[in-house]
Amino acid sequence: MPTPNIVFVHLATSKKVHLKDYKLGTLRYPENIDSTTFSAMSPTDPANVFDIIFAGGGAAACITAGRLAAADPSLKILIVEAGPHTQEDLAHVQPARFLSHMVPGSKTMKFLISQPSAKLGDGVNPRFTIVPAGQCLGGGSSVNFVMYNRGVPSEYDDWETKFQNPGWGSKDFVPLMNKSETYQADPSSKTRGRSGPLGVSFGGCFNKLPQDFLQMVQKYDKDRGISLDSSDPDHVNTYGRWAKWINQKDGRRSDVAHAFIYPQTENRNLRVLTGHFVNRVIIENGRATGIEYTPSPQLHPDAPSEPVIALASKWVVVSGGSFGSPLILERSGIGAAAILQKYGIKQVVDLPGVGERYQDHQIIAPVYRATEDSGTFDKIFKGDAEEIQKWTPQWLKDGSGMLGSNGIDAGIKYRPTEAQVKTIGPAFQTRWKEFYADHPDRSVMTMGCVSFCFGALDTAPSGSYYTIGVVFAQPSSLGHIHITSATDPGAHPDFHAGFLDNEDDLEGLVWTYKISRELARRMENYRGEYAPTHPVFPEGSAAAVTEDPTPVPIDTPDIHYTAEDDEAIRTYVRKIVMTSWHALGTCAMMPREQGGVVDSKLNVYGVKGLKVADLSIAPQNVGGNTYSTTCGIGEKAALILAEELGISGV
Structure with a gap:
């Protein structure tokens, strides 16, 4: 595969150097170019004027830019991304290496630390939460868990009707999600894409644990049934294998950078600048005319720190993600007056919704011990060289084996019965009536068999583990993210995650733990509970955590929990609930008077020539992993821009 056609300027000689003249190998970013002598092009260079500039190089930006560039190669496009390149790096293309990005000092992810919240913690000491986000070309698509699990039609219909966005309902939006994908897991599916560049399959292996899980639920929870595609909106509340963003032809991660950007390396008008932060959008006379950016100190520690300007003749598209986009807007003078004044920024547009309505999925992951022969991924995910080498030849040969998987192979989009709803709690019952009851395609949680020690991989003793992880699909709590500096894009933001701010979310998570x-405990490969990842129940409780390695019979009565037991679970949830890395909503697409930031054409209110195109525009969360939704947003943005620019064939 050819090297991307990125253009740099040598500061000493002003000679342009093409990155394709250098050999990247498996480097994560162009380390072989001396960052002390290379920088982005000078703003006085005519080549630094573009038709469209993308402020951010995540999943949506790569799809939108890639579609436009392919349809009109004469269109001058610049993508400025804070993170590194991802081309042909095993850490990105090999699915089983996804956890390698979530380490201190990561160059491919950033970690947002929230303000401490009294709703989290032990009831005395407030607790903060940490939310990782992709920061590399391709964004989350290049570093996520490769989970494929889409939202359902009624959720996108809300985008159109409830939030007044014509053209964003399921009738229009689902075909755009399909456009990006080729669904290989079930050739008979009529609801999935068939010709997109992103392959979706079951991955390279199907080990004993997920097989055990599916066999068990057919006996214990047989009324919910089994389906080939449990993520299909017609099969909500059924168990089944889980598809993944993995191409079955070669076992590689299906990310947007390799699908939409790197194949166009011969297009000299499509330029990608990695390792640079977008400081702000330049706005003159009410119109966005360009951006100001600076090198990332992490990726280019010796590069000059002076800001550089790139100009856009037609559009600036902010695509910094749910964490980056609102901060770019605020540093550009777009946002609430009180926040901008606090940091000495002149307000250009009064949009108090910028940075508000942060939404995320919340997860708990109680861990269990498994039999040694159950085929868990613990050794691989801990970086065991011998185990990785064992599976490498198979993956290189045909993409199969454990390196071509993520260890998350079976589950359900779970919707409670009316009888179950009555046991969850009064606050959740109110939420159920308002949000779920009239929409039978909506699930309350996504629950799956995860074949590794999720959340405790670094602390648990060596062995084999699994979890029945639970993602709460539609929390009602909202948070926010705002700037803390007018000029420093690397400054830690004012971030409130909002986890458990509303009682219905806590009630729901307590119930999901029990399920x-x-x-x-009914799985044949069960060998006891791993106590540090469970509640501490009162002494003598019948619900006490047990390390007895014996699975219970299928017909064993469910555990009875007292009020004291429920309180122990509430404390547990407050202590351990964490993100599912599905942040959205901070530049919401909704009416301006209701706190919206962009309209249905993705235009930022009050500014010409400026759009936002990423997950931050989602006005409401979806009950599934958000990669598919991001793809749909990217495809929709490409169509909107193409129509406005008079480009056909997108």
């Missing part, structure tokens, strides 16, 4: 525990 997942009943499934886990």
Whole structure:
């Protein structure tokens, strides 16, 4: 595969150097170019004027830019990304290496630390939470868990009707999600894409644990049934294998950088600048005319720190993600007056919704011990060289084996019965009536068999583990993110995650713990509960955590929990609930008077020539992993821009 056609300027000689003249190998970013002598092009260079500039190089930006560039190669496009390149790096293309990005000092992810919240913690000491986000070309698509699990039609219909966005309902939006994908897991599916560049399959292996899980639920929870595609909106509340963003032809991660950008390296008008932060959008006389950017100190520690300007003759598209986009807007003078004044920024547009309505999925992951022969991924994910080498030849040969998987192979989009709803709690019952009851395609949680020690991989003793992980699909709590500096894009933001701010979310997660525990202890490969990842129940409780390695019979009565037991679970949830890395909503697409930031054409209110195109525009979360939704947003943005620019064939 050819090297990307990135153009740099040598500061000493002003000679342009093409990155394709250098050999990247498996480097994560162009380390072989001396960052002390190379920088972005001078703003006085005519070549630094573009038709469209993308402020951010995540999943949506790569799709939109890639589609436009392919349809009109004469269109001058610049993508400025804070993170590194991802081309042909095993850490990105090999699915089983996804956890390698979530380490201190990562160059491919950033970690957002929230303000401490009294709703989290032990009830005395407030707790903060940490939310990782992709920061590399391709964004989350290049570093996520490769989970494929889409939202359902009624959720996108809300985008159109409830939030007044014509053209964003399921009738229009689902075909755009399909456009990006080729669904290989079930050739008979009529609801999935068939000709997109992103392959979706079951991955390279199907080990004993997920097989055990599916066999068990057919006996214990047989009314919910089994389906080939449990993520299909017609099969909500059924168990099944889980598809992944993995191409079955070669076992590689299906990310947007390799699908939409790197194949166009011969297009000299499509330029990608990595390792640079977008400081702000330049706005003159009410119109966005360009951006100001600076090198990342992490990726280019010796590069000059002076800001550089790139100009856009037609559009600036902010695509910094749910964490980056609102901060770019605020540093550009777009946002709430009180926040901008605090940091000495002149307000250009009064949009108090910027940075508000942060939404995320919340997860708990109680861990269980498994039999040694159950085929868990613990050794691989811990970086065991011998185990990785064992599976490498198979992956290189045909993409199969454990390196071509993520260890998350079976699950359900779970919707409670009316009888179950009555047991969850009064706050959740109100939420159920308002949000779920009239929409039978909506699930309350996504629950799956995860074949590794999720959340405790670094602390648990060596061995084999699994979890029945639970993702709460539609929390009602909202958070926010705002700047803390007018000029420093690397400054830690004012971030409130909002986890458990509303009682219905806490009630729902308490209930989901109980459901997942009943499934886990009935599996044949169960060998006891791993106590540090479970609640501390009162002494003598019948619900006490047990390390007895014996699975319980299928017909064993469910555990009875007292009020004191429920309180122990509430404390547990407050202590351990964490993100599912599905941040959205901070530049919401909704009416301006209701706190919206962009309209249905993705235009930022009050500014010409400026759009936002990424997950931050989502006005409401979806009950599934958000990669598919991001793809749909990217495809929609490409169509909108193409129509406005008079480009056909997008």
